[in-house]
Amino acid sequence: MSNAELARHLELFADLLEIEGENRFKIRAYRNAARTIYDLPEQVEAMVADGADLTQIPSVGKEIAEKLEAMVATGELPQLSELSQKIPLGVTEVMRVKGMGPKLAEAAWRELAIDSVDELERAAKAGKLGALPGFGEKRQATILKNIEAYRKNVERLRIGDIDPVIAPLVAALRAVEGAERVEVAGSYRRRRETVGDIDLLAIAADDAAAAAITAAFVGYPEVDEVLGSGDTRSSVRLRNGLEVDLRVMEAESFGAALLYFTGSKAHNVALRQIALERGLHLTEYGLFEGTGAEGEGASPKSSGKLVASRTEEEIYEKLGLQYVEPEMREDRGELALAAKGQLPTLVTLADLRGDLHMHSTWSDGKASVAEMMRACIERGYEYMALTDHSKALAMTGGLDEEKLARQWEELDRVVAENPGITLLRGMEVDILKDGSLDLSDEWLERLDIVLVSVHSHFGLSLEEQTARIVKAVSHPEVNVLCHPTGRILGAREGYAVDLQEVFDACHANGVAVELNASYMRLDLSDVNVIAARKRGLMVSIGTDAHSVKELDGMQLGIDQARRAWLTPEHVLNARPLDEVRRFLAKGR
């Protein structure tokens, strides 16, 4: 059972416990464990096989360790199956509708036998929800609207799809007179691969400016529906289904608000804990003296002297912490390092010296070799690898040995015309079904860089797929394993593969793994890049560009790399050319 499945079982169990009315701290314990397991770079299954002590995993104690072992052994969680006899799993689905928490979902199920979103909708339309405690006309209408939103937007949107929509919106708000600052917070700022909604924060010079910013926001052309609009807070839904919230505030508390709304929630909880340990109190308004517990009846917001609030930097500083980059704020151990002053210096776009994965019109790219080359020079790269497809991908016009020879004649000319950059002659070679490669050994040896990829036979069993890829990366001429899981965000799960085993093989053979920066892929995921880093692998951030414009997709790859704490030392294409050449030569 994969870590993701284990986490989902724990999460589902927590849902049912919550509906049952269990102790909320117990529920939180299960949710914390679920999140930790989901983020864990090591496979729990492998840990169990090795006889490791699972209670060494943070948030996992004796009880949850036993449950994990049971799930690994039997493929199911007995307590979950048992509880789902009592409470239908559909009730947890009802809980996913905004406005329906555990208490209301439970009441709806007990009173009205509602155990699915469909049932909930039917009951709301028939006006039957009024029978529930605390349910009036208004709430019934709200729930109906929220069911619609739930159906429309069950899945989070890809960050690469959202960027082109949000950038102009932010620009429009920044252009409003009296808008002193407009920033995006939330998971968008943390650069998560998918985003559920957008949080915008703005500083207005005065009340008139605040009103103008709000007016510009709710009147923005892409707005489909205004969900709510007040003096300090407004909310809209854009035409693509994305919900966007705007908060307008004074400069005084902007840092505290930015910190709070950037999250993650887990990072915030951990930060507040640190504040309490220091006799301080952190809220979205600022960092205050006192823990807020002593002032009987006094609002924590007003109790205690303000210590810091204008900038995130000063809040971290007063907490005795280094500034934590937004991409790292996931409570994955960053605060312990920040306390010791040992946070890594994350890789940036400026650190990159080249792009090692791109296509041209020789296969399925839209730009010529010369155009791609000039574009790479414009982007300040010292080197680039041209890596068209191999012949197995007939639909892309992949190259066989003879066509590759002709391509090289053109490369000779283009290289002579563009002395500003070093061209690495490469190919993205298909891994065939049996793990052999789609190019002759003779040509594999002649290439400067060999990328290998799976583009077919996604349905192989875990064992077959793993063995196939291990065989491929064990070929002495292979340098980079591309998009190692084959996933397409929001469209296709990756194929079944034991990444630990594949990473071991890459390590043994001097092969780097790719972080494919395409907004559709972002493969490896942040968690898997962390696993690769911990395994000591080099990571190549490649755009897989099929056009000049797609070369700019590199930023998304950088974002993902930063979420995995990569520094320039970890990234192959952030290394100087001679070092890259040594890596490609594998000491030969």
Next chain:
DNA sequence: GCCGTTTTCGGCCCGACTGTTTTCAGTCG
């Protein structure tokens, strides 16, 4: 259920909003 520079019990992040209340529970971020 987890956790421990207040270690094996007694805590566990915080504030706002909403609809429905007449003092608040539930939900959300």
